[in-house]
Amino acid sequence: MTERVAVQVPCLWHRDLQAELMTQAADQKLPHALLLSGPAGIGKQRLARAFLEALLCQKPVAGLACGQCQSCHLAVAGSHPDIMVLTPEEKSRVIKVDQVRALVDFFARTAQYGGRRVALVWPAEAMNRNAQNALLKTLEEPGSGALLLLLSDQPSRLLPTVRSRCQQRQLAVPDRVQSLPWLTEQTGSEALSEALLSAAGGAPLKALALEQAEWFAERERLLGQFLAVVEGRVPASIAAQALVKHEPLPLLEALYGWLASGLRSAELQDQTLAPMMRRLRAAVGDKRLLALTEEVLKARQWLQSSANPNPTMLFERLLLVLVGVDAMAGVF
Incomplete structure (x- = not known):
């Protein structure tokens, strides 16, 4: 009997969509x-x-890869001739036009197994404008048996001409009824899982990754920097320096999750931070917390851009927004 390899299985909240896509393929209705x-x-x-x-x-088997056939073995090994994965090259945030041209050549060749050629582009928004334009011909004339899978966190960054040539599926954050038991099974603690989901904006895999983040264990002290500035105990400039000792983007994403969660409900799910969030909310009010939430979103987008912003200045601006000071308005 052929050795079974560990093929990928979708998260439980995506299994219905997997089944639907496989049905489309069986009925020859796949885009x-x-x-x-x-x-x-x-x-x-x-x-x-x-x-x-x-x-x-x-x-x-039941809409999933069997894990035993030659195709599965090649796919898991990363050597399947009919699969191409396009991601930014090492030390780059961009998928370049030359990479897309290689993708066009890939689709021009004949499939070696099963009659299909599949390419995965992740994250699709990493393609620069030239790369996206180079992809258009393939989107218009993909060839027989071709399937192009584009994955995107920010589809608005794709050209309208690219989006319009794809069948689009918008995937939402799964319901906590599904995500909390799954995450608890991974962490062994429902309370920790609640805290992780709160910091991750409800995204389970991001929440799981946060468990390994050094700063997550220090989240009470980090959020305390905002409260210390509001209460006049620490200047915004000093608090900002304390915050940027950690990777800024994950911290901004967690801050956005805490604020959004805190504004949506009377009590933050993360019981470690709930008392501090109550104090912060009482001190500045919902209107200012909402303003901070919007600024955190801008800061997160700015940090992901090619502008190379100064993280200390970003955090200092956020702290000043919280206390109602409209200084450094030009940072974003």
């Missing part, structure tokens, strides 16, 4: 280009990988 978009950390990559492995599998 040539599929854009899966939604927040980071909800399992888009797992779904895409599980789907393409099942699609090329020689003997799929």
Whole structure:
């Protein structure tokens, strides 16, 4: 009997969509280009990988790859000749036009297994304008058996001409009824899982990754910097320096999650931070917390851009917004 390999399985909240896509494939109704978009950390990559492995599998079982056929072995090994994965090159945030040209050449060749060729582009918004334009011809004339899977956290950054040539599926953050038991199974603690989901904006895979983040254990002290500035105990400039000792983007994403969660409900799910959030809310009010939430979102987007902003200045601005000072308005 052929050795079974560990093929990808979609997260439980995406299994219905996996089944639907496999049914489309069986009925010859699959589009040539599929854009899966939604927040980071909800399992888009797992779904895409599980789907393409099942699609090329020689003997799929219940809509999933069998893990035993030659196609599955090649896919798991990363050497399947009919699969191409496009991501930014090392030390780059951009998928370049030369990479897309290689993708065009890939689709021009004949499939070696099962009659299909599948390409996965992640994150699709990393393609620069020239790369996206180079992709248009493939989107218009993909060739027989071609499937292009685009994954995006920020589909608005894709050209309208790219989006319009894809079948689009918007994936939402899963319901806590599904995500909390799944995450608790991974962490072994429901209370910790609640805290992780709160910091991750409900995105389960992002929440799981946060468990390993050094700063997460220090989240009470980090959020305390905002309260210290509001209460006049620490200048904004000093608090900002304390905050940037940690990776700024994950911290901004967590801050956004805490604020959004705190504004939506009377009590933050993270019981470690709930007392501090109550004090912060009482001190500045919901209107200013909402303003801070909007600024955090801008700061997060700015940090992900190619502008190379100063993280200390970003955090100092956020702290000043919280106390009602409209200084440094030009940072974003």
